[in-house]
Every structure is written in C-alpha cells, then in structure tokens.
Amino acid sequence: MLIGFSEAEVxxxxxxxxxxxxxxxxxxxxxxxxxxxxxxxxxxxxxxxxVCHDVFPKRYNFLTEGGAGEDFEPKTIIAVDIADTAxxxxxxxxxxxxxxxxxxxxxxxxxxxxxxxxxxxxxxACEVIYDLAQYMGVKITRHCAMCLYTGxxxxxxxxxxxxxxPRAHEIAAEMMRNYDIxxxxxxxNMFDVKSPGRMKLEGRLSELMEQYLDGRxxxxxxxxxxxxxxxxxxxELEGFAPMTIQMEDTEVGILMRERPDGVFKCSFRSAxxxxxxxxxxxxxxxxxxxAAGCNVSGDAESVKARLIEAVRKAIEA
Amino acid sequence: MLIGFSEAEVxxxxxxxxxxxxxxxxxxxxxxxxxxxxxxxxxxxxxxxxVCHDVFPKRYNFLTEGGAGEDFEPKTIIAVDIADTAxxxxxxxxxxxxxxxxxxxxxxxxxxxxxxxxxxxxxxACEVIYDLAQYMGVKITRHCAMCLYTGxxxxxxxxxxxxxxPRAHEIAAEMMRNYDIxxxxxxxNMFDVKSPGRMKLEGRLSELMEQYLDGRxxxxxxxxxxxxxxxxxxxELEGFAPMTIQMEDTEVGILMRERPDGVFKCSFRSAxxxxxxxxxxxxxxxxxxxAAGCNVSGDAESVKARLIEAVRKAIEA
Numbered sequence: 001m002l003i004g005f006s007e008a009e010v011x012x013x014x015x016x017x018x019x020x021x022x023x024x025x026x027x028x029x030x031x032x033x034x035x036x037x038x039x040x041x042x043x044x045x046x047x048x049x050x051v052c053h054d055v056f057p058k059r060y061n062f063l064t065e066g067g068a069g070e071d072f073e074p075k076t077i078i079a080v081d082i083a084d085t086a087x088x089x090x091x092x093x094x095x096x097x098x099x100x101x102x103x104x105x106x107x108x109x110x111x112x113x114x115x116x117x118x119x120x121x122x123x124x125a126c127e128v129i130y131d132l133a134q135y136m137g138v139k140i141t142r143h144c145a146m147c148l149y150t151g152x153x154x155x156x157x158x159x160x161x162x163x164x165x166p167r168a169h170e171i172a173a174e175m176m177r178n179y180d181i182x183x184x185x186x187x188x189n190m191f192d193v194k195s196p197g198r199m200k201l202e203g204r205l206s207e208l209m210e211q212y213l214d215g216r217x218x219x220x221x222x223x224x225x226x227x228x229x230x231x232x233x234x235x236e237l238e239g240f241a242p243m244t245i246q247m248e249d250t251e252v253g254i255l256m257r258e259r260p261d262g263v264f265k266c267s268f269r270s271a272x273x274x275x276x277x278x279x280x281x282x283x284x285x286x287x288x289x290x291a292a293g294c295n296v297s298g299d300a301e302s303v304k305a306r307l308i309e310a311v312r313k314a315i316e317a
Numbered sequence: 318m319l320i321g322f323s324e325a326e327v328x329x330x331x332x333x334x335x336x337x338x339x340x341x342x343x344x345x346x347x348x349x350x351x352x353x354x355x356x357x358x359x360x361x362x363x364x365x366x367x368v369c370h371d372v373f374p375k376r377y378n379f380l381t382e383g384g385a386g387e388d389f390e391p392k393t394i395i396a397v398d399i400a401d402t403a404x405x406x407x408x409x410x411x412x413x414x415x416x417x418x419x420x421x422x423x424x425x426x427x428x429x430x431x432x433x434x435x436x437x438x439x440x441x442a443c444e445v446i447y448d449l450a451q452y453m454g455v456k457i458t459r460h461c462a463m464c465l466y467t468g469x470x471x472x473x474x475x476x477x478x479x480x481x482x483p484r485a486h487e488i489a490a491e492m493m494r495n496y497d498i499x500x501x502x503x504x505x506n507m508f509d510v511k512s513p514g515r516m517k518l519e520g521r522l523s524e525l526m527e528q529y530l531d532g533r534x535x536x537x538x539x540x541x542x543x544x545x546x547x548x549x550x551x552x553e554l555e556g557f558a559p560m561t562i563q564m565e566d567t568e569v570g571i572l573m574r575e576r577p578d579g580v581f582k583c584s585f586r587s588a589x590x591x592x593x594x595x596x597x598x599x600x601x602x603x604x605x606x607x608a609a610g611c612n613v614s615g616d617a618e619s620v621k622a623r624l625i626e627a628v629r630k631a632i633e634a
C-alpha cells in the first residue's frame with residue numbers, strides 16, 4: 001500500500017525496536033538514509049539498528065562511526081532506498097517477506113512492503129526522509145543532517161545530474177544554514193578522492209580509449225590478458241563505465257570487459273539524448289536510457305564492429 | 318565607494334551605452350555575469366556590449382552565441398567579477414581608470430571603480446547579479462538564468478567547495494523551478510567533459526604521482542625533457558595542480574614544472590586544513606591557504622627534498 005507523510009508519521013511514532021535495512025553494495029543514499037532515520041527514531045525514543053549485506057565502505061565512517069545499533073530481536077522491519085527485496089542480499093531471506101515500511105524514491109519500487117512511502121520524483125531517499133522529518137517536526141541533529149546531505153549529494157552527483165530536484169537544493173541550503181555541516185569535506189571525500197589503485201587504473205584506461213564515428217562513440221576494451229597484465233580482476237573495473245563519456249563530443253561510451261568464458265560484458269553510457277537501452281536491446285541486452293548493458297560473444301575486434309554498427313544506426317536514426 | 322543594491326539599481330536604470338568588462342582568462346563566472354548583466358540591461362532598454370581581453374572558450378558558446386553586442390562608443394563602463402584592473406588585460410589601458418560600476422564578490426577587490434557593489438561572502442559575481450535583479454524586479458530570461466547558473470556552478474565547483482553559500486543553492490532551486498534551465502547539460506560541459514589531449518595528459522601525470530610522508534604529500538614532477546617527450550608545452554600543464562590532491566589521505570599536493578631556465582615552478586594545493594601559503598613563504602613563495610606557489614632552483618631531486626622537508630615541518634607543526 002502506498003502511503004503519505006501522515007501515515008508514515010503515525011507508523012514511526014508507534015513502532016518499536018526497528019531494524020533498518022539498506023541495500024547491498026551500499027552507497028551514500030542508503031547509508032545516509034539508514035543512519036539518518038536511526039537518528040530520527042532515537043529522537044522519538046525508538047531503538048533501532050541499521051543492517052546491510054555488505055560492510056559499509058571506509059569513506060562513510062563519518063556517518064557510521066557512532067555504531068549501527070545494538071543487537072536485539074526486531075519488532076519492526078523498515079527498508080530504505082530499496083526498490084526490490086533482491087537488493088537486500090542475505091537480509092532478503094530473513095526480512096524480505098515481512099517489511100512493514102519502505103521509504104524510497106525509485107519509481108521502479110516493487111511495493112513489496114506493507115506500507116510504502118514512495119516519492120518517485122525525489123533525488124534521493126534522503127530527500128524523502130528529510131521532508132518527512134520536517135513534516136513531523138522532529139529535531140534533526142547535526143549528524144542526521146550530514147547523513148541526509150550525503151545521500152542527496154551522492155545520488156545527484158553533487159547536484160550535477162538530471163535527477164537533481166529544486167527541493168534537493170533547498171534542503172542543502174537549509175542544512176548549511178541550520179546545522180553547520182562540513183559539506184566541503186564531505187564532497188571532497190565523496191567525489192574528489194581516489195585510491196592510488198583507482199588513479200592508476202584510470203590512467204591506464206584513458207590510454208585505451210578508442211574513438212569511432214567522428215568521436216561520437218568511445219570504446220574501452222579490456223581483455224582477460226590485459227587484466228592479467230594490469231593485475232586487476234574484472235570486478236575492479238566496475239564503476240569505470242562513466243569514464244567512457246568524459247571526452248568532448250562523445251555521445252555514447254562503451255566499456256567492454258572480457259569475462260573468463262570469453263564473452264564480453266559491455267556497459268553502455270549515454271552522454272546526452274541517445275537511448276542506450278534501445279541500442280543494447282538490438283544486441284540482446286537492456287537497461288536504462290543513459291546506462292545499459294549487454295553480453296556479446298566473439299573476439300574483441302568482431303564485438304567492437306558489431307557494437308559500432310549498432311551505435312551508428314542509433315546515431316543516424 | 319561601496320554601494321548597495323538600491324544605488325546599483327539607480328545606476329543601472331539610468332545608464333546608457335554600457336560596455337561590460339570581463340577578466341582575462343575568462344571563466345564561467347565572469348562570462349555568466351557579463352552576458353547575464355547584458356540581458357538584464359536589455360530588459361531595461363540599455364544597449365550594452367561584453368568585452369574580454371581573450372576569446373571566450375568554445376564550451377561557453379551556449380552563453381555567448383547570441384553575440385557580445387554591437388560596436389558603439391560607450392558612455393558607461395562596468396566591470397564584473399574583476400578584483401583588480403590588472404586582470405582586464407588590454408582593456409586596463411582603455412577603461413581601467415574610468416570604471417563607473419564594479420559588481421564583484423572578491424573580498425580582495427581593489428575598489429578601483431567609482432561605485433563598487435561588493436558582496437565578499439557571495440559564491441560568485443553571478444549570485445550578486447541574480448539578487449540585484451530580484452531586488453530590482455527585472456524579468457530574468459531563460460538565457461540570463463543559464464548565464465547566472467553557470468557562474469554559480471563553476472565558481473562553487475558545482476556546489477562542492479567551501480565557498481558555496483546557502484543562497485547559491487536557493488538560487489539554483491529558483492532557476493530550476495522558474496526557468497527550466499538545462500542544468501545537467503551545462504554541468505556535464507563544465508565539469509565532466511575533457512578534450513582527448515587532456516584525458517591523455519591526466520593519464521600520464523597520474524602515473525607520475527609520487528607519495529611521501531605516509532601518503533600525506535603527493536608530488537608530480539615534470540622536467541623539460543619529459544615535456545618534450547610528451548609533446549606538451551609547460552602552459553598546457555596549467556590546471557593540473559588539483560589532480561595532486563585527488564588521492565585519499567593526501568593533505569598537500571605539489572605540481573613541479575621545470576621552466577626552460579631550469580627553475581622549477583611549484584604549484585601547491587591543500588586538501589584540508591594545512592595552509593600551503595605558509596609553506597610556500599618558507600621557500601620564497603606565497604598565495605592562498607589552499608592554493609599557493611613558489612619557484613625553486615636545482616635539479617628535480619634536490620628541489621623535491623627541499624619541498625618534502627618544508628611540508629614535513631608544516632604537517633608536524
């Protein structure tokens with residue numbers, strides 16, 4: 001059942017011993033939403049604990065270091081920023097079928113919870129939680145403000161992407177005015193800082209960039225041999241797909257990674273208006289308009305030729 | 318003389334044939350302020366022209382393509398985002414001594430103009446101009462909103478840096494709500510897009526990064542021989558200093574570039590609280606707390622040793 005702020009308030013004010021589930025591969029929004037909501041529940045006198053299938057990455061220590069909460073048998077199950085129970089990892093089996101409240105901003109939310117507070121037009125789950133707290137008149141602590149700011153900043157690419165709402169900016173302004181958050185340091189850690197390994201990999205990958213179709217298509221192809229050579233696993237190359245559309249004039253970028261079985265996992269990104277999900281569907285894949293993927297068999301050169309042709313058709317259309 | 322909005326309004330409503338000077342090496346803020354103010358003057362029925370010592374970079378075409386204004390003998394001289402007439406380039410000699418109105422946000426402004434509208438706590442000159450237009454009740458066009466958004470976004474590093482004000486966020490929210498600006502595309506062009514040459518250079522420089530003092534200091538040293546090898550001029554390495562503090566744990570980053578005369582031009586950046594201006598002063602340089610520089614003679618290794626020692630002292634202090 002979809003609910004609004006007033007029902008969500010009644011629920012939160014009357015719940016007890018809550019576990020707050022965040023999604024696997026946790027990011028700034030689910031961590032911020034989880035720990036921000038934990039603070040809010042504390043203001044309401046409700047004990048809570050934040051759980052995640054994975055360990056929270058070190059760079060979020062400034063949000064998590066107060067602890068995720070003591071161990072207790074929960075009476076209330078809440079999920080934040082989770083569109084589908086499959087994203088809960090091991091917690092799907094434990095809690096997936098009995099989530100009472102889900103607070104989310106993904107329009108794709110599967111409505112698996114008893115009650116779902118969904119704002120599909122919000123930048124981040126943290127935006128929804130901030131507005132809910134304001135609606136409820138709950139005091140927001142500085143730590144809570146830092147949690148919620150972090151979620152909004154990370155999901156919007158620091159207010160850079162299409163998904164940024166005017167409300168996201170207004171909330172940022174309110175947080176800066178009222179809670180003296182150290183936003184510049186948060187943003188440096190979220191957006192500017194890289195591990196030495198990542199720096200080096202970016203350097204290597206940028207040298208592998210190949211331009212096609214007058215520079216409108218960029219392909220970075222990494223074979224198993226090259227990964228061995230660089231000393232990296234395929235998984236470590238996750239997250240490099242956005243690099244492929246950094247070059248000026250690029251419309252579509254593709255990161256091709258050879259799997260151990262020889263099939264190429266191809267991650268597409270669109271810089272502007274070309275729908276890469278449509279392109280991927282022509283070669284058996286799919287995804288979103290700006291980020292999609294497909295798996296293609298063949299040697300690197302023949303896979304490239306096939307993808308170039310598919311992109312050429314889309315650009316000409 | 319420092320003036321407020323009311324005097325600035327009287328000035329703008331009564332001026333004629335204005336030339337608007339932007340600073341040399343133009344950036345998003347002075348271009349946005351210049352072309353934004355030109356739009357506002359047009360609303361007031363005042364003819365104006367934007368001038369700059371340098372050609373406006375191509376990536377600002379979406380702001381400048383309407384034209385900088387027809388040629389006429391100006392009766393009014395306005396400067397935007399210019400703290401010192403020395404920054405006007407060739408226009409210093411022509412107009413520097415008779416600027417009637419300066420609109421700026423640099424606390425270091427030399428007050429060279431007859432009237433100066435200075436808001437030293439604003440993120441950008443564009444923030445001052447937006448608030449002035451609101452004060453005056455002038456209609457802001459979509460193009461004007463894009464100009465002013467661009468200035469605020471670029472000077473704040475897309476709302477990332479310390480200098481970002483709550484007001485900057487509020488203005489961004491108002492612009493998104495009222496003028497349907499294509500902010501995501503603006504931000505992609507300002508922050509994410511790189512030339513193929515820059516991509517390649519970043520790759521090369523990231524491989525040259527050397528960590529010292531347990532990773533708290535990073536040095537990238539480029540000799541004349543290496544520049545010849547890479548096929549770049551010293552000037553092309555301008556703007557790469559911020560890369561030196563991208564690595565996690567880095568507190569101070571230094572880009573060392575050997576000049577043709579063998580002296581190393583050293584650009585310092587501070588990631589957090591260490592004052593690099595103080596460090597540079599100990600070796601005959603200076604600058605700002607977070608960005609400073611010095612010139613040091615010697616071979617690369619001895620210059621490095623001297624800088625490492627200076628940074629070590631500052632970190633220990």
